[in-house]
Amino acid sequence: MPKVSEAYKKEKKKKLIQAAKTVFIRKGYVQTSMQDIMNEAGISRGAMYSYFDNIDHLFMEVLKEDDYDNMQFFEASDDELLWPQLKQWFEMQQEAIENTHQSLVQAKAEFFLSSNYVKHAEDFPYISQRYNEMTRLIEEVLNWGVYKKEFQLQQPADTIARYIISFINGLMLDTFQLGNEQTKVKEQLSILLFSLENIVCPHAADKE
Structure with a gap:
């Protein structure tokens, strides 16, 4: 298996966070599942969980991204x-x-x-x-x-x-x-x- 670069992983994570944000905006926090975000991002379960442990972990990352824009x-x-x-x-x-x-x-x-x-x-x-x-x-x-x-x-x-x-x-x-x-x-x-x-x-x- 070819080694994935850190730059690739960083960009992939950013895209997953953006996909998650789209779903959280559409469905809210309570109704959103990891499967919803996997479907939005077009990614496998294994790939998703290699970046995020659970829905709370992912929401924190979305929040950080949103806060960064706000704080800027x-x-x-x-x-x-x-x-x-x-x-x-x-x-x-x-x-x-x-x-x-x-x-x-x-x-x-x-x-x-x-x-x-x-x-x-x-x-x-x-x-x-x-x-x-x-x-x-x-x-x-x-x-x-x-x-x-x-x-x-x-x-x-x-x-x-x-x-x-x-x-x-x-x-x-x-x-x-x-x-x-x-x-x-x-x-x-x-x-x-x-x-x-x-x-x-x-x-x-x-x-x-």
Whole structure:
């Protein structure tokens, strides 16, 4: 049997993660099986299990990939004002939460509410890591805004970052359970932005 290169394995794994993401978006976390993903990817059971141990392992990899794209947004540009960038990020969150059929919101909500995660949270260290990493990234943007004299924070940066994450996560779960018409995602995020504007205090020239 010819030896498979590391580059090939890395690319193959990436394609499997993308196939899994497609299925998780379509079916959610609870209804998705390893067989569903094998069918989507057109791969054998043996090949699939050579990359991933089980559905939870695979979902964590999908989550990491999705988080990477999200976190890349916080690589703030030195040449751009930070407040408009933050508002753009909230617009992205709104779109994802409102359009659950086109995002991982349903799968994420089902996973976090699943008995397996609730009972064995310690088996999923990445969940804590992603929270800490997202907190750090938002905190860095806020502190960078202070350094550039764009922001005048009224609360500690890490507290503001945790407030944002808790709000978004809570809105995501509520909208999954109750629907956008009841949770009014756009209106709630508008209020969040209003409150943040008073907490972050971007200069008037930076608000447009």
